[in-house]
Amino acid sequence: MKASKAxxxxxxxxxxxxxxxxxxxxxxxxxKPSSNNPRVLFDPEPLHDLRESIRNxxxxxxxxxxxxxxxxxxxxxxxxxxxRCCVDLEAEHLEIEIPANVVEPxxxxxxxxxxxxxxxxxxxxxxxxxxxxLKVVMEKxxxxxxxxxxxxxxxxxxxxxxxxxxxxxxERYQRMSMDPDPTKRIPANFWIEARPILDLCVQEIPALAxxxxxxxxxxxxxxxxxxKKVKSVxxxxxxxxxxDLAEDQLAKRAxxxxxxxxxxxxxxxxxxxxxxxxxxxxxxxxxxRACEEFVTKLGKSxxxxxxxxxxxxxxxxxxxxxxxxxxxxxxxxxxxEPESLPKQGARPTEKK
Amino acid sequence: MWIPPTVAPFLLPSQFRGYRPQAxxxxxxNRWLDQFDRADRGALIHLLKHVVYFDQADVEKIIVEHxxxxxxxxxxxxxxPEQVIYVQIDDAGSxxxxxxxxxxDKGRLLxxxxxxxxxxxxxxxxxxxxxxxxxxxxxxxxxxxxGDQFSAAHIFASQFIVGAFSEFYLAPCICEExxxxxxxxxxxPFPKRIHAKDDRPLHPNCTRFDxxxxxxxxxxxxxxxxxxxxxxxxxxxxxxxxxNAPDTVPLLLRGSIGQDPFCGVFPRWTDKPHAEA
Numbered sequence: 001m002k003a004s005k006a007x008x009x010x011x012x013x014x015x016x017x018x019x020x021x022x023x024x025x026x027x028x029x030x031x032k033p034s035s036n037n038p039r040v041l042f043d044p045e046p047l048h049d050l051r052e053s054i055r056n057x058x059x060x061x062x063x064x065x066x067x068x069x070x071x072x073x074x075x076x077x078x079x080x081x082x083x084r085c086c087v088d089l090e091a092e093h094l095e096i097e098i099p100a101n102v103v104e105p106x107x108x109x110x111x112x113x114x115x116x117x118x119x120x121x122x123x124x125x126x127x128x129x130x131x132x133x134l135k136v137v138m139e140k141x142x143x144x145x146x147x148x149x150x151x152x153x154x155x156x157x158x159x160x161x162x163x164x165x166x167x168x169x170x171e172r173y174q175r176m177s178m179d180p181d182p183t184k185r186i187p188a189n190f191w192i193e194a195r196p197i198l199d200l201c202v203q204e205i206p207a208l209a210x211x212x213x214x215x216x217x218x219x220x221x222x223x224x225x226x227x228k229k230v231k232s233v234x235x236x237x238x239x240x241x242x243x244d245l246a247e248d249q250l251a252k253r254a255x256x257x258x259x260x261x262x263x264x265x266x267x268x269x270x271x272x273x274x275x276x277x278x279x280x281x282x283x284x285x286x287x288x289r290a291c292e293e294f295v296t297k298l299g300k301s302x303x304x305x306x307x308x309x310x311x312x313x314x315x316x317x318x319x320x321x322x323x324x325x326x327x328x329x330x331x332x333x334x335x336x337e338p339e340s341l342p343k344q345g346a347r348p349t350e351k352k
Numbered sequence: 353m354w355i356p357p358t359v360a361p362f363l364l365p366s367q368f369r370g371y372r373p374q375a376x377x378x379x380x381x382n383r384w385l386d387q388f389d390r391a392d393r394g395a396l397i398h399l400l401k402h403v404v405y406f407d408q409a410d411v412e413k414i415i416v417e418h419x420x421x422x423x424x425x426x427x428x429x430x431x432x433p434e435q436v437i438y439v440q441i442d443d444a445g446s447x448x449x450x451x452x453x454x455x456x457d458k459g460r461l462l463x464x465x466x467x468x469x470x471x472x473x474x475x476x477x478x479x480x481x482x483x484x485x486x487x488x489x490x491x492x493x494x495x496x497x498x499g500d501q502f503s504a505a506h507i508f509a510s511q512f513i514v515g516a517f518s519e520f521y522l523a524p525c526i527c528e529e530x531x532x533x534x535x536x537x538x539x540x541p542f543p544k545r546i547h548a549k550d551d552r553p554l555h556p557n558c559t560r561f562d563x564x565x566x567x568x569x570x571x572x573x574x575x576x577x578x579x580x581x582x583x584x585x586x587x588x589x590x591x592x593x594x595x596n597a598p599d600t601v602p603l604l605l606r607g608s609i610g611q612d613p614f615c616g617v618f619p620r621w622t623d624k625p626h627a628e629a
Contacts (some may be wrong), residue, residue, distance in 0.1 A: 032538030070429035070488050071518035071540050105516050110483035112514060129511040136482045136514055150428070171475060178474040180508045
């Protein structure tokens with residue numbers, strides 16, 4: 001199939017479901033539930049209402065199924081919720097026949113696109129299976145444009161981009177996100193959050209990149225994750241934040257030096273390594289905001305014509321002295337602190 | 353039911369020939385019996401006679417023949433062997449890979465262009481199903497008790513299956529509880545034998561032993577382990593394979609973990625003392 005224009009759905013996909021004209025009444029045992037783990041798919045409350053409706057009136061709207069080759073069962077295309085309710089009711093010894101429209105088995109792409117619609121309903125769904133399914137769609141339809149893929153799959157554009165990013169990692173890393181053992185599985189977000197760190201290392205620390213290689217750096221991060229030295233993959237953002245907040249080349253070099261040490265030393269925890277850069281900078285940003293607020297508030301108070309000036313003058317002088325000392329310290333001055341002035345970092349206090 | 357101890361288990365060892373974790377001999381059976389009161393030994397021998405034992409040759413024959421039956425069924429439905437993916441559902445140390453290797457060699461799966469995949473290798477499962485688009489997936493194992501282990505593995509692996517695939521669980525024996533669990537997943541159980549509750553003398557639903565004898569034996573089993581005395585999930589299964597006993601077999605037959613203080617006739621590999629394991 002030729003590549004479609006962005007956002008245009010190939011016409012072959014619009015005729016995905018072909019009815020055979022057969023309406024059957026099936027038992028739950030005749031039906032194969034969706035393999036996409038429906039147990040966590042549906043909200044319990046609406047499901048309860050539907051179950052009560054089926055208990056009283058039966059299944060009014062036929063489900064859509066297709067015959068499975070080789071297995072005496074029908075696979076569900078549409079109607080998983082109705083099926084689930086019938087299974088629940090069966091556990092209460094109520095036998096319910098499910099009306100089912102039988103259609104031709106969907107082709108692979110139609111089946112995949114249907115699967116995406118299920119993925120979209122699932123919050124707990126791992127991103128890696130979605131990414132792999134997207135890969136099949138991209139290959140089979142020769143379509144890589146994100147906007148076109150959004151229309152085809154109903155995934156959001158950020159989801160598509162995240163999936164695409166996952167697919168750029170070598171297979172052995174992809175496998176790590178597909179380990180059936182959840183204690184060994186690396187979450188898909190790990191790769192997405194680690195990617196900027198990898199790029200940063202390769203671009204800014206060439207010696208490290210030469211020594212370990214891109215995969216070697218990634219291996220260290222994986223090792224660190226397994227050693228529980230990455231408490232949350234979101235903590236990787238602190239590294240980028242530390243770089244972004246660096247005010248000059250010297251400060252940036254300091255962050256990169258720590259980054260090099262962080263990659264080499266598996267036991268060095270992310271926050272421990274980078275919080276210093278981020279938190280210090282956050283303090284500065286907070287102080288700037290405090291200065292702006294202080295000046296704004298004083299300005300709004302219109303103190304130029306205040307009556308009781310003595311107390312105000314003393315308070316302002318204390319501020320002036322504090323600010324002068326701080327400015328000297330920031331400029332690198334070693335001037336001793338006047339005894340009458342508040343210590344650095346202390347807030348000016350009201351005179352009692 | 354009381355059976356006089358004079359009915360010595362002369363013939364029993366030959367019935368259990370080739371049990372690999374520990375040879376079953378007259379001595380090992382007598383050592384096992386000696387742990388109990390003389391009055392209980394007849395019932396224990398009777399229990400032992402209810403063990404359904406599959407030796408290596410039985411397992412080979414059953415799995416190969418049964419697989420042929422399944423392939424024939426699939427071929428009639430238009431699924432050639434090239435569209436059949438065989439999946440082992442557990443790690444290398446367990447019985448599923450043993451069964452799949454056996455089937456690979458004896459059933460000539462590779463020569464028939466079938467695909468063999470480790471169920472934990474979900475990337476390959478994804479690639480294979482994406483490439484085929486349609487066909488059948490056959491999970492291979494020796495036994496299923498509750499079906500819970502398979503259910504957990506299947507729920508994860510099924511996320512990676514792309515396309516319309518019939519699914520089967522091929523095993524020489526499946527418990528009736530497992531049959532229900534597996535079928536609920538939409539996977540068709542394909543066993544040679546269904547191990548019914550009534551085949552298991554210590555199961556609450558079985559009436560093969562009189563109440564007094566059964567209570568006595570169940571009590572003995574629980575004295576070894578109050579929680580798992582009747583085996584995993586209290587299934588009290590009686591099926592034993594020459595390569596290992598399922599963990600659903602009562603501890604009365606398997607013995608304590610480490611075989612101390614209580615030795616069994618059919619210890620699992622993992623029941624044996626570490627030095628021997």
